[in-house]
Amino acid sequence: MSGLFSAAFLRQVGWQADVYERSPVELVGRGAGITTHPELLQALEASGAGTRDLGIEVPKRFAIDRDGRITCERPLRQILTSWDRLQRLLRETIDPAHYHLGWTFERVEQNGSGVRVHFNGGRVEEADILIGGDGIRSSVRGEVAPELQPAYAGYYIWRGAPNEADLSPRTLKEIFPYFVFYLPPRQEVITYPIAGFNNDLRSGHRRYNFIWYRVADADQLRAMNVDKNGVQHEFSVPPPLIRRDLIEQMYADAREIMPEVMLDCVMTMRQPFITPIYDFTAPRIVFGRVAMVGDAGANARPHMGFGVAKAGCDAQALARALGSHDDIDSALKAYNAERQPIGNTIVMHSRKLGTHLGVNLKTEEDRRMHALLQTDEAMLDWIAVPNFLDAYK
Numbered sequence: 001m002s003g004l005f006s007a008a009f010l011r012q013v014g015w016q017a018d019v020y021e022r023s024p025v026e027l028v029g030r031g032a033g034i035t036t037h038p039e040l041l042q043a044l045e046a047s048g049a050g051t052r053d054l055g056i057e058v059p060k061r062f063a064i065d066r067d068g069r070i071t072c073e074r075p076l077r078q079i080l081t082s083w084d085r086l087q088r089l090l091r092e093t094i095d096p097a098h099y100h101l102g103w104t105f106e107r108v109e110q111n112g113s114g115v116r117v118h119f120n121g122g123r124v125e126e127a128d129i130l131i132g133g134d135g136i137r138s139s140v141r142g143e144v145a146p147e148l149q150p151a152y153a154g155y156y157i158w159r160g161a162p163n164e165a166d167l168s169p170r171t172l173k174e175i176f177p178y179f180v181f182y183l184p185p186r187q188e189v190i191t192y193p194i195a196g197f198n199n200d201l202r203s204g205h206r207r208y209n210f211i212w213y214r215v216a217d218a219d220q221l222r223a224m225n226v227d228k229n230g231v232q233h234e235f236s237v238p239p240p241l242i243r244r245d246l247i248e249q250m251y252a253d254a255r256e257i258m259p260e261v262m263l264d265c266v267m268t269m270r271q272p273f274i275t276p277i278y279d280f281t282a283p284r285i286v287f288g289r290v291a292m293v294g295d296a297g298a299n300a301r302p303h304m305g306f307g308v309a310k311a312g313c314d315a316q317a318l319a320r321a322l323g324s325h326d327d328i329d330s331a332l333k334a335y336n337a338e339r340q341p342i343g344n345t346i347v348m349h350s351r352k353l354g355t356h357l358g359v360n361l362k363t364e365e366d367r368r369m370h371a372l373l374q375t376d377e378a379m380l381d382w383i384a385v386p387n388f389l390d391a392y393k
């Protein structure tokens with residue numbers, strides 16, 4: 001996403017930009033839900049991607065208790081979209097001649113006035129700059145700043161997106177149209193509607209995004225990262241390889257604690273999967289002629305649902321700097337000065353929100369935030385709300 005945003009904004013200031021994606025096939029069918037923010041909508045419009053058929057608007061958010069009763073609610077209109085939809089909109093902004101599937105970045109050489117970029121298979125490209133938009137495990141960052149490594153947050157999420165058509169009438173009536181929280185001790189369940197397959201927004205064809213945060217220390221995560229073939233994975237197990245015993249245990253735990261409407265979501269998820277939560281922030285995001293954007297530059301825990309918004313704003317700021325400076329190095333310096341502090345702020349804010357789960361509460365401020373976030377009301381006011389960055393201006 002940050003690569004496509006970068007190319008779109010760079011073209012607007014007269015640059016030629018090519019995107020190299022390691023996947024040999026189009027990135028379609030990724031089901032995750034994405035909360036939108038004003039910054040994301042602005043970046044989509046400005047990039048030319050637009051916001052048509054973006055997603056589903058919910059009128060409000062509320063929290064429920066174990067019996068499914070609403071404990072508190074807030075009117076808050078929010079558009080919920082999906083990774084798929086955003087990727088499709090952005091993908092349409094780029095001329096296929098400049099979008100290269102199946103090219104994996106391997107290394108970069110710099111000579112002070114440009115870059116030579118090496119891809120798998122021996123392909124080499126020369127350019128004025130290299131933009132690393134290759135995600136939290138960025139290989140570009142691994143080349144220029146190998147010491148910058150994401151850290152495990154001490155918790156993970158079970159995720160899935162059951163089909164609207166599979167949910168019970170009660171679930172559809174009571175929670176499906178809304179952004180809903182269920183908050184048992186040291187856990188967090190968040191649900192909201194998203195489009196169905198192929199951005200199907202018709203009633204009966206949509207899905208319900210389901211996220212269940214749970215605490216696990218590094219040893220427990222390591223044990224969970226053994227797949228169904230007994231292979232140990234370093235960061236996470238691909239969804240089809242998740243062990244059956246972990247899924248069965250998850251179902252058993254859900255039966256113990258979930259309200260009926262949430263349990264319905266759990267039991268109808270076709271392929272529940274696990275995402276361990278990592279984050280990192282970097283002291284700089286420009287390394288000579290290499291600039292990092294999106295998750296590669298700073299990666300927040302997903303409590304605000306702001307990752308794609310940040311990717312769009314990074315890309316926009318980079319192009320703006322390149323378009324308004326006479327020399328590239330001053331432009332990159334200006335980009336770093338503008339976006340590194342914001343990336344850092346976003347990561348710090350996400351750590352604040354993560355204190356809800358009570359992991360690694362090291363400072364007085366951590367404990368204060370943890371205490372503050374123990375009520376349903378506070379969680380509705382802090383999690384995935386728009387304009388949270390205003391408090392830092």
Ligand SMILES: Cc1cc2nc3c(=O)[nH]c(=O)nc-3n(C[C@H](O)[C@H](O)[C@H](O)COP(=O)(O)OP(=O)(O)OC[C@H]3O[C@@H](n4cnc5c(N)ncnc54)[C@H](O)[C@@H]3O)c2cc1C
Nearest residue numbers: 001002022034035104105134135294295302305306307308
């Ligand atoms: C559970 C969860 C919930 C989230 N919810 C939200 C939300 O509600 N709202 C929101 O805005 N964000 C959300 N995010 C974050 C969002 O998904 C990311 O911030 C966003 O995808 C970042 O985009 P990116 O382009 O920087 O990185 P990525 O999406 O990771 O893309 C990186 C790309 O680089 C490619 N690549 C990697 N290595 C190489 C290489 N060596 N050579 C070539 N290509 C390579 C990859 O194949 C990939 O296509 C969530 C994240 C998680 C984990």
